[in-house]
Amino acid sequence: MKKNFAFTVKRSLSSNQTLKRFEDLPGPRSYPIIGNLPELKAFGGDLEFNPFDKFCLDLHEKYGDLVRWSILGNNNLFVFRPDHAKIVFQNEGPSPSRPSVIPWDIYSKRKNYPPGLVNSQGETWKKQRRASNPILAKPQAVSMYLDTHNTIIDEFIISLKKKSLFDESFIIAKFETELKYVLLEMMSIVAFDQRLQCINPDRRSPEILKLFKSIKEYGDLTSQLFYNIPIWKYFRTKLWKEFENTSDYVYDFTRKYVTESYNYVKNLNEKAKHTMLQQFLLNNNNLSVDDIISIMSEFLLAAFDTTATTLHFWLHRISTNSDIQEEIFDEIMKLDKKDWFIDQEDLGKIPLLKASLKESQRLHSIAPTNGRVLPNDIILDNYLIPKNTTINVGFFVMGKSEKYFKNPEKFDPKRWLKENESEPINPYTTMPFGFGSRMCIGRRLAEQKMYLIMIKILRNFKLEYVGEDAKLGFRLIVVPDYDLKLKFIPRKI
Numbered sequence: 458m459k460k461n462f463a464f465t466v467k468r469s470l471s472s473n474q475t476l477k478r479f480e481d482l483p484g485p486r487s488y489p490i491i492g493n494l495p496e497l498k499a500f501g502g503d504l505e506f507n508p509f510d511k512f513c514l515d516l517h518e519k520y521g522d523l524v525r526w527s528i529l530g531n532n533n534l535f536v537f538r539p540d541h542a543k544i545v546f547q548n549e550g551p552s553p554s555r556p557s558v559i560p561w562d563i564y565s566k567r568k569n570y571p572p573g574l575v576n577s578q579g580e581t582w583k584k585q586r587r588a589s590n591p592i593l594a595k596p597q598a599v600s601m602y603l604d605t606h607n608t609i610i611d612e613f614i615i616s617l618k619k620k621s622l623f624d625e626s627f628i629i630a631k632f633e634t635e636l637k638y639v640l641l642e643m644m645s646i647v648a649f650d651q652r653l654q655c656i657n658p659d660r661r662s663p664e665i666l667k668l669f670k671s672i673k674e675y676g677d678l679t680s681q682l683f684y685n686i687p688i689w690k691y692f693r694t695k696l697w698k699e700f701e702n703t704s705d706y707v708y709d710f711t712r713k714y715v716t717e718s719y720n721y722v723k724n725l726n727e728k729a730k731h732t733m734l735q736q737f738l739l740n741n742n743n744l745s746v747d748d749i750i751s752i753m754s755e756f757l758l759a760a761f762d763t764t765a766t767t768l769h770f771w772l773h774r775i776s777t778n779s780d781i782q783e784e785i786f787d788e789i790m791k792l793d794k795k796d797w798f799i800d801q802e803d804l805g806k807i808p809l810l811k812a813s814l815k816e817s818q819r820l821h822s823i824a825p826t827n828g829r830v831l832p833n834d835i836i837l838d839n840y841l842i843p844k845n846t847t848i849n850v851g852f853f854v855m856g857k858s859e860k861y862f863k864n865p866e867k868f869d870p871k872r873w874l875k876e877n878e879s880e881p882i883n884p885y886t887t888m889p890f891g892f893g894s895r896m897c898i899g900r901r902l903a904e905q906k907m908y909l910i911m912i913k914i915l916r917n918f919k920l921e922y923v924g925e926d927a928k929l930g931f932r933l934i935v936v937p938d939y940d941l942k943l944k945f946i947p948r949k950i
């Protein structure tokens with residue numbers, strides 16, 4: 458399939474078919490050298506880059522499904538059609554390239570640290586990814602954490618139950634904060650082989666509180682750097698120093714735990730069952746301990762906001778759709794577990810719960826676009842798209858379009874179930890974890906964690922949302938700028 462398409466491109470080019478130029482694509486007015494810069498509000502135009510989700514909606518509304526955007530010679534294409542998205546992804550090549558998160562890139566260069574998976578490219582990326590896939594990307598690999606993750610969530614549920622003395626309902630005003638501590642605890646056992654003791658507020662050490670704050674601020678500071686005039690690329694500005702101090706804390710923290718694990722693992726019996734971190738340290742993958750520190754720090758950072766945000770939106774949807782919540786509750790109760798230890802088999806028996814996560818991710822695509830820089834020219838709608846153009850596939854727009862979804866604003870998990878296959882969904886309209894060999898390596902782990910959290914909360918409590926209307930913000934990803942205020946009504950089971 459891939460080969461055929463590449464062939465079509467070549468033939469079209471050589472048969473002298475009249476192709477339209479990139480410059481002819483619909484898009485805002487462009488000027489020599491500076492490109493579309495004057496179209497931005499800061500320069501007198503009417504488009505605003507931040508928030509990026511709104512920027513994508515505006516571009517699509519004004520210019521349609523295929524839009525060019527250039528600044529200072531940097532050509533970008535926005536793609537808002539699933540058949541075009543398919544062509545883009547099928548031509549990404551064996552080492553797909555995604556645009557770097559530039560502040561992270563500059564940080565690792567200034568510190569002389571190897572890049573992690575998010576920013577590495579070409580052969581370096583291949584080496585890191587090949588070493589990481591068997592350890593993290595497969596459901597069998599992440600099931601190793603089911604034991605500890607069940608225990609962590611059970612502790613959390615007990616702490617919630619203690620808030621209700623006589624089985625009365627209670628309200629938590631900022632449930633998202635509690636969730637983030639649970640996620641940090643779940644991630645620390647993966648990245649550091651250690652529990653950090655984040656669940657009980659009385660046990661959180663100053664070191665953990667600082668780590669929590671640093672991880673929270675990291676995304677925020679990266680986003681601020683992104684949208685500031687990039688003087689920080691050349692000078693260590695005040696904002697850069699703040700970002701650097703925050704990153705230093707996370708990297709030094711990771712270094713301490715990875716080194717501890719390394720010293721321990723050197724004396725381990727080879728045949729013992731190894732954790733993910735131990736496998737990284739023991740396998741001979743030509744990865745240095747510094748590579749592993751970069752990979753683990755990035756796991757911690759890439760896992761945190763993404764999973765917390767996805768859970769926030771999902772819990773909000775579930776708590777405002779009581780009928781679906783009841784059906785999911787029935788599905789959970791059918792698992793009929795004595796000890797409520799959720800295993801891999803149980804995770805295969807919850808189709809509606811899984812569909813409700815997919816539906817929430819369709820409606821809340823936290824990454825407004827996913828980017829690729831292709832190694833070859835492609836043709837879209839008879840336009841020649843030169844190689845090295847940054848192509849942004851606009852899932853935020855497509856996921857909510859009535860062209861691809863009936864009643865797109867409706868939270869309707871059942872549209873994803875097998876019995877509704879008569880109305881198939883084009884998979885290129887929503888890809889919350891990305892595509893192909895460069896897709897999110899933490900997908901299985903994130904899904905497993907979120908399913909466990911949702912199963913255990915819903916089994917114990919009926920949820921009602923009692924907060925304000927949703928308000929969105931943008932900090933590298935689309936984030937909720939409102940509190941997840943939930944009423945917990947204990948289930949009598």
Ligand code: HEM
Nearest residue numbers: 574575756759760763764767890891892895896897899903
């Ligand atoms: C709900 C939670 C999450 C969402 C929605 C999410 C989403 C994404 C997306 C859209 C990408 C880009 C994929 C592409 O270019 O095709 C990505 C990449 C990545 N994610 Fe996640 N992610 C989540 C959780 C995690 C977790 C838990 C980890 C760590 C264990 C993680 C680590 C990474 C890494 C390292 C990459 C870069 C992979 C590469 O370039 O090879 N993510 N994620």
